Amino acid sequence: MAKLGTGEFQSAISELKAYLKKAPHDEETLFCLALAYSGSGDGAEALNYAKKAMSEGLPLERFIAGPRSLNEELLKTDKFVEMMRSSSVKxxxxxxxxxxxxxxxxxxxxxxxxxxxxxxxxxxxxxxxxxxxxxxxxxxxxxxxxxxxxxxxxxxxxxxxxxxxxxxxxxxTQKAGGGDTVKIIFGGGAGFTPKYEHM
The missing domain is CATH 2.60.40.380 (Purple acid phosphatase-like, N-terminal)
Structure with a gap:
């Protein structure tokens, strides 16, 4: 959501909450709300939405990955620090x-x-x-x-x-002298939604 990148956190929160009424279990909306609250300096409310997103299937890694410029307040909350410590995410x-x-x-x-x-x-x-x-x-x-x-x-x-x-x-490793067939595998990111995780 562009408003997160431009620092329009309150406007983003309003729009995201309106959308959440239509899709209350949408992991991406919950994730964006966590970022919006964290960006606005409200780590406690960011944690609240992060927990909701994770209960819907969003992995902890998604919050650790960032963007860290937006989720800094979330990452500093005692509860999130404890969640990171107790997780197996390395x-x-x-x-x-x-x-x-x-x-x-x-x-x-x-x-x-x-x-x-x-x-x-x-x-x-x-x-x-x-x-x-x-x-x-x-x-x-x-x-x-x-x-x-x-x-x-x-x-x-x-x-x-x-x-x-x-x-x-x-x-x-490659064969000496080359000549191997090359396979290219691609993946996309940013819009993680568990039900679309596997192609």
């Missing part, structure tokens, strides 16, 4: 594999907080990288010295604690 986004070659790979993540990120690939440990607020809590880890056309499993660690991704992540 990564907000990623891991995403990129710049894959015959002997190296880059893995991108966005962490839930400032932290040290490392990746271990079947015995090969990458350099530790800091996910910092000034970089929007992102880290790009490069791993070199891999073998061509080899499938590798990897594990991500945040502050020396293994992160459970719910799957065993992996990738295959």
């Amino acid at each position: 990564l907000v986004h990623g891991p995403m594999i990129g710049d894959l070659s015959t002997d190296s790979v880059k893995i991108w993540v966005r962490a839930s907080k400032e932290s040290e990120i490392k990746v271990v690939i079947e015995g090969v440990t990458a350099e530790r990288v800091q996910a910092l607020a000034k970089n929007d809590y992102t880290a790009l880890i490069q791993i070199k010295g891999l073998e061509p056309d080899m499938f590798y499993h990897y594990q991500i660690f945040q502050d020396e604690h293994a992160i459970d991704l719910g799957i065993e992540p992996g990738f295959r």
Whole structure:
């Protein structure tokens, strides 16, 4: 909603509440209300709408991801801080594999907080990288010295604690000499609605 970006929080709140009367369980409207209240400085009411959105299925990560310029008051509330501490959320986004070659790979993540990120690939440990607020809590880890056309499993660690991704992540390096078929996978974001999450 454009009014959130321009700081017209009270107007946004009025419009969002009017829409909420028509669709009282709409996660995105509840999310935007949490942002609007947080942006206006009302962390308590932001928390109220954040809880409602999460009860409708919006994940905690959505609030952690931001935009942090709007949800700062929400993130500072004692209750939200406690929710973050007690949750299993470590990564907000990623891991995403990129710049894959015959002997190296880059893995991108966005962490839930400032932290040290490392990746271990079947015995090969990458350099530790800091996910910092000034970089929007992102880290790009490069791993070199891999073998061509080899499938590798990897594990991500945040502050020396293994992160459970719910799957065993992996990738295959390119063949020596090239010639691989390339598959491009795309995704969209921002308008997260649980019932449309899977394509």
